[in-house]
Amino acid sequence: MLSKQVCALSRRAYCSAVNLASDIKNARPFSEIPTMSFFKVAKGNLPGGRYYKKSMREMQQLFYEEYGNIMRIPAMLGRPQFIITFNPDDFETVYRVEGNWPVRMGLDSLTYYRDTKRQEIYGDLGSLFISHGEKWANIRSIANPILMQPKTIKRYVAQIDDIAKEFVDLMRKIRNDKSEMPGDFSNYINTWSLESVTAVGLERRLNLFDEKTHDENAKKLIKGIRDFFEMTVEYDGKPSIWKYYQTKGFKELLKVYDNITDVIMYYIELAMKEMNEDNSSTAETEDSVLRKLLRADKRVAIIVISDLLLAGVDTTASATLNTLYNLAKNPEKQEILRQELFTILPDKNSPLTPEKAKNMPYLRAVIKESFRTLPIVSGSARMTTKDVILSGFHVPANSHVGMQPVFALQDDKFYQNAQQFLPERWLRDQTEGCPRAGTSNPFTFLPFGFGARSCVGKRIAELELETLIANIIRNFKVEWHYPDMKIKSTFVNIPESEMRFKIIDV
Numbered sequence: 001m002l003s004k005q006v007c008a009l010s011r012r013a014y015c016s017a018v019n020l021a022s023d024i025k026n027a028r029p030f031s032e033i034p035t036m037s038f039f040k041v042a043k044g045n046l047p048g049g050r051y052y053k054k055s056m057r058e059m060q061q062l063f064y065e066e067y068g069n070i071m072r073i074p075a076m077l078g079r080p081q082f083i084i085t086f087n088p089d090d091f092e093t094v095y096r097v098e099g100n101w102p103v104r105m106g107l108d109s110l111t112y113y114r115d116t117k118r119q120e121i122y123g124d125l126g127s128l129f130i131s132h133g134e135k136w137a138n139i140r141s142i143a144n145p146i147l148m149q150p151k152t153i154k155r156y157v158a159q160i161d162d163i164a165k166e167f168v169d170l171m172r173k174i175r176n177d178k179s180e181m182p183g184d185f186s187n188y189i190n191t192w193s194l195e196s197v198t199a200v201g202l203e204r205r206l207n208l209f210d211e212k213t214h215d216e217n218a219k220k221l222i223k224g225i226r227d228f229f230e231m232t233v234e235y236d237g238k239p240s241i242w243k244y245y246q247t248k249g250f251k252e253l254l255k256v257y258d259n260i261t262d263v264i265m266y267y268i269e270l271a272m273k274e275m276n277e278d279n280s281s282t283a284e285t286e287d288s289v290l291r292k293l294l295r296a297d298k299r300v301a302i303i304v305i306s307d308l309l310l311a312g313v314d315t316t317a318s319a320t321l322n323t324l325y326n327l328a329k330n331p332e333k334q335e336i337l338r339q340e341l342f343t344i345l346p347d348k349n350s351p352l353t354p355e356k357a358k359n360m361p362y363l364r365a366v367i368k369e370s371f372r373t374l375p376i377v378s379g380s381a382r383m384t385t386k387d388v389i390l391s392g393f394h395v396p397a398n399s400h401v402g403m404q405p406v407f408a409l410q411d412d413k414f415y416q417n418a419q420q421f422l423p424e425r426w427l428r429d430q431t432e433g434c435p436r437a438g439t440s441n442p443f444t445f446l447p448f449g450f451g452a453r454s455c456v457g458k459r460i461a462e463l464e465l466e467t468l469i470a471n472i473i474r475n476f477k478v479e480w481h482y483p484d485m486k487i488k489s490t491f492v493n494i495p496e497s498e499m500r501f502k503i504i505d506v
């Protein structure tokens, strides 16, 4: 599916590449891109300022209203100049010139931590998440065959299904007398996400659903990952002085990185010890993600697993909550999905197998429509490797560009009846009269990013998400009886409301 999408996108890219060189001289100059002055950025981010304590989504709204499709934020406080575009035609242009080793401006705080504080581990090795150039390419070339191969992921289907079934049991236990989930249900979903990703990455069940059996390290990890998202937006997403003076808050972020690193090292050491003691290794266990990573190098394993946990827990948890919310708000769509699931898996407790999982088009359409209506990441970024034209302006090579599809995804111009939750728009066999997603600009919809640098955990995320949603919908009718959900928008959009879904046994 991904490769088909990428092929379609590449063909499009090739066709529109033809005009580019001759057009550059007719473009408006770079200096005319609407620019926010240094003074305005600084004042806006101070207490009482226009952008002070605003979420990523609120800032996007303000920028869009003030500057339109494209804007420029000047270099400041150790950060390079940055272009922000909301125009999907620009996304296509930028991805087209991303080069073989795409650069995504990222988390300088994490780079600083890894380069200076924990040299002994991270040192000269790259990272999936934050490195660039050859270092990134080396580690990505180790990770790709391990994490992106359907064969490797298939071996986790049964385990991920078991975890989902345990979570369904947990939902039965934690519902109140109104049959509603507790206010902190998001935290439960987060533990499910961590339990699932560590089952794959660390080859270990952390038993997070049982307060009595899980250890302090697991708790530390969950808190660390949540703090990571909330704090990095302050130090990497907004102007900050930490490169010149380390504030108390920044030191706390370094502590968060330390905690996460220590816990991961603890689990990797444990896994290595168990593997050494375990002589019953079979072709099957030899195939596991962790064994393959450890075969490459212990430090590589620590880095890749850290990146997987940082990038993979809150994203998948939010995607699950958003999908459940959309299904609860659209009971008729939920019913269509339930019918599909019962046709393929008539007994609600029967296990999901890779063969059966392949045959659920409506489930996949529901998840896609959820990504469209409630996107998980706020946008992506790339450095241009050539001069390009963005929204009519000349943008030189080596410019950092943030691409934010948030408004296009809600725009009737790209998605007919955009405000409606219509999974059918993604189905190959179209329902008569239903708008098609295929007719819109495909660059508006890249939930897992694009090209060589796209999400390396996509297959794991899809497996987890599909499996849990399928198990929940086979067991419960899910309802929502509260005001519309609010989103806390950091680099990842996380539900902020209490997620008190009502569940009724099917």
Ligand code: HEM
Binding pocket: 104, 128, 129, 130, 140, 197, 307, 308, 309, 311, 312, 313, 315, 316, 319, 376, 377, 380, 381, 446, 447, 448, 449, 450, 451, 452, 453, 454, 455, 456, 457, 458, 460, 461
């Ligand atoms: C629904 C869940 C998820 C969404 C929506 C998501 C989305 C994304 C996006 C948009 C990117 C940036 C891609 C680009 O720049 O083109 C990314 C990168 C990444 N994701 Fe995910 N992700 C999800 C789950 C996961 C999971 C479960 C893992 C790990 C198990 C993971 C690991 C990563 C890593 C390591 C990167 C950096 C890749 C690189 O730069 O080479 N993600 N993800």
